[in-house]
Amino acid sequence: MMFHPPVVSLRWIPVWRRNFLVWRKLLGPALLGNFGEPLLYLLALGYGLGSFVGEVGGLPYGVFLAAGIVCGSAMNTATFEGLYSAYTRMAHQQTWGGMLATPLSVDDIVLGEMIWAGTKSLLSVAPILLVAALLGLVHSWAALWVLPVVLLAGVCFGALALVVTALAKSYDFFLYYFTLIVTPMFLFSGVFFPLDGMPIAVQWGAQVLPLTHAIAIVRPLMTGQPLPHLLPHLLVLLAYGAVAFYLAIGLLRRRLLA
Amino acid sequence: MAAPTVQALGLTKVYAGQTVVDGIELAVFPGECFGLLGPNGAGKTTTLRMLLGQTPPDAGRLTVLNHRIPEDARDMRARVGLVPQQDNLDPDFTVLENLRVYASYFGLSGPVLQRRIDELLGFVQLEAKAQAGIGTLSGGMKRRLTLARALINQPDLLILDEPTTGLDPQARQIIWQRLRSLLAQGKTLILTTHYMEEAERLCDRVAIMDHGRILACGSPHALIKQYIEPHVLEVYGPEVETWQDDVARQHARRTERVGETVFCYAEDEGALLDDLRQRPQLRFMHRPGNLEDVFLKLTGRELRE
Ligand SMILES: Nc1ncnc2c1ncn2[C@@H]1O[C@H](COP(=O)(O)OP(=O)(O)OP(=O)(O)O)[C@@H](O)[C@H]1O
Numbered sequence: 121m122m123f124h125p126p127v128v129s130l131r132w133i134p135v136w137r138r139n140f141l142v143w144r145k146l147l148g149p150a151l152l153g154n155f156g157e158p159l160l161y162l163l164a165l166g167y168g169l170g171s172f173v174g175e176v177g178g179l180p181y182g183v184f185l186a187a188g189i190v191c192g193s194a195m196n197t198a199t200f201e202g203l204y205s206a207y208t209r210m211a212h213q214q215t216w217g218g219m220l221a222t223p224l225s226v227d228d229i230v231l232g233e234m235i236w237a238g239t240k241s242l243l244s245v246a247p248i249l250l251v252a253a254l255l256g257l258v259h260s261w262a263a264l265w266v267l268p269v270v271l272l273a274g275v276c277f278g279a280l281a282l283v284v285t286a287l288a289k290s291y292d293f294f295l296y297y298f299t300l301i302v303t304p305m306f307l308f309s310g311v312f313f314p315l316d317g318m319p320i321a322v323q324w325g326a327q328v329l330p331l332t333h334a335i336a337i338v339r340p341l342m343t344g345q346p347l348p349h350l351l352p353h354l355l356v357l358l359a360y361g362a363v364a365f366y367l368a369i370g371l372l373r374r375r376l377l378a
Numbered sequence: 379m380a381a382p383t384v385q386a387l388g389l390t391k392v393y394a395g396q397t398v399v400d401g402i403e404l405a406v407f408p409g410e411c412f413g414l415l416g417p418n419g420a421g422k423t424t425t426l427r428m429l430l431g432q433t434p435p436d437a438g439r440l441t442v443l444n445h446r447i448p449e450d451a452r453d454m455r456a457r458v459g460l461v462p463q464q465d466n467l468d469p470d471f472t473v474l475e476n477l478r479v480y481a482s483y484f485g486l487s488g489p490v491l492q493r494r495i496d497e498l499l500g501f502v503q504l505e506a507k508a509q510a511g512i513g514t515l516s517g518g519m520k521r522r523l524t525l526a527r528a529l530i531n532q533p534d535l536l537i538l539d540e541p542t543t544g545l546d547p548q549a550r551q552i553i554w555q556r557l558r559s560l561l562a563q564g565k566t567l568i569l570t571t572h573y574m575e576e577a578e579r580l581c582d583r584v585a586i587m588d589h590g591r592i593l594a595c596g597s598p599h600a601l602i603k604q605y606i607e608p609h610v611l612e613v614y615g616p617e618v619e620t621w622q623d624d625v626a627r628q629h630a631r632r633t634e635r636v637g638e639t640v641f642c643y644a645e646d647e648g649a650l651l652d653d654l655r656q657r658p659q660l661r662f663m664h665r666p667g668n669l670e671d672v673f674l675k676l677t678g679r680e681l682r683e
């Protein structure tokens with residue numbers, strides 16, 4: 121019963137919409153947090169560090185970094201949403217408990233929450249992309265294709281976070297996930313520096329990380345460099361998202377319907 | 379008789395090796411108000427969660443509104459309203475937004491919904507609070523809003539888990555009145571409560587539950603008649619223990635001491651009253667048997683964890 125296949129329908133929309141309505145009410149602080157911090161990284165590192173390192177991988181450092189910050193920000197936003205915000209709705213506000221007294225199911229809630237996490241990634245990345253473009257750090261109109269990629273990556277990271285939330289007994293548990301998974305991924309997926317210079321083991325290890333594959337698509341879209349084969353990278357993101365979706369539903373059925 | 383709204387046969391739930399609902403049989407009929415009574419931990423909330431399809435039974439058969447549960451729970455829940463034991467209103471929304479968003483979970487929207495919301499706000503006397511945040515509401519208002527929310531899908535069956543716990547007498551009276559008006563509209567109600575007076579006033583039938591089993595089921599009146607002698611005297615004062623041993627035991631069918639009070643249950647009150655009039659140091663109250671007497675007789679007087 122707990123791990124039978126997900127039942128997917130459009131009933132995820134009211135779950136998504138509920139979160140969107142709350143976000144709209146609290147627009148100011150939400151935008152500032154999701155957009156302000158990555159922007160600071162971009163300015164401080166892009167110009168500060170950029171003036172020392174000059175070119176990286178044939179690109180001005182700011183241009184190289186902008187794509188990394190876009191993807192890192194998508195990951196962080198979706199992860200926070202799938203951990204802290206989702207946990208609050210599950211455990212403290214009993215929002216999901218309320219939904220489960222209506223025709224909505226755990227499957228609808230998980231799908232709505234992960235698509236919402238992806239939407240939040242999109243909402244935080246879009247202004248970063250705009251500012252990066254105004255600063256001259258975006259070199260191609262193809263950068264608009266970054267938006268659907270970010271949505272997909274956000275959904276994927278949101279689903280992964282929901283798996284952790286399904287197992288969490290308190291907010292403290294999330295520190296493990298950040299320290300063991302999110303921070304290493306942020307550092308070793310090519311956000312701040314190209315992986316070419318790293319030991320070969322690290323380069324191979326990085327291929328396991330979904331963020332690496334998001335960056336592999338997003339960076340050429342923003343810099344105008346030739347695109348790699350997209351399919352393998354997209355498949356990695358899709359696979360992570362699908363497995364996490366299935367796991368999160370099973371674990372949350374076990375937790376909420378015990 | 380009409381097909382039951384809820385029918386449970388051998389309904390069982392086991393948590394970590396502990397049977398918290400132990401093969402109960404329940405039948406609730408259309409239009410009736412059915413009360414589930416029992417001490418803390420008796421298994422009331424767990425039973426209600428099974429009825430709603432929120433947790434699968436470990437054994438037994440269950441139908442609610444002709445839907446098999448848990449298989450068919452989604453369609454059933456479209457026709458049921460729930461007032462949960464713990465409030466779970468959305469703190470980020472106003473009163474009005476809470477109703478609108480909850481309605482969206484049922485797929486409801488548009489002008490018809492708006493009319494229904496206006497009606498419901500009137501029904502629970504919260505029109506003036508439509509734009510208020512949840513944080514500004516009193517406990518009684520939150521409970522009334524939760525009741526309005528449970529009615530948003532015009533349910534045939536309303537399930538209320540301790541609807542009046544923690545409310546002051548005025549707030550409780552409003553809820554009672556609203557529930558009676560829902561019964562008059564023909565809705566079926568299932569409620570749990572720790573207030574025997576509430577059950578006696580509202581419920582057509584009650585089931586008394588303990589340790590996951592149903593100990594007795596029937597109308598409050600019939601249960602009182604079946605289990606309790608017609609006269610109850612509550613006696614207290616100095617040396618009431620001696621009086622219990624020397625006098626009360628002779629004239630009452632049952633006596634029981636709880637703290638400083640002796641309860642006497644008697645077929646005939648005459649001899650006891652005559653004796654008590656000779657003893658001004660003892661104070662007493664003479665009353666008919668009630669549902670609380672039944673409850674305490676069946677579930678005992680020890681404190682539950
Ligand atoms: N999810 C759960 N996991 C483990 N045990 C549980 C769970 N839910 C309830 N129980 C246990 O089942 C028993 C019955 O609980 P339940 O909440 O149904 O009682 P109740 O009659 O509603 O009590 P109260 O009047 O305090 O609300 C209790 O011993 C409780 O600890």
Ligand SMILES: [Mg+2]
Nearest residue numbers: 422423424463
């Ligand atoms: Mg309970």
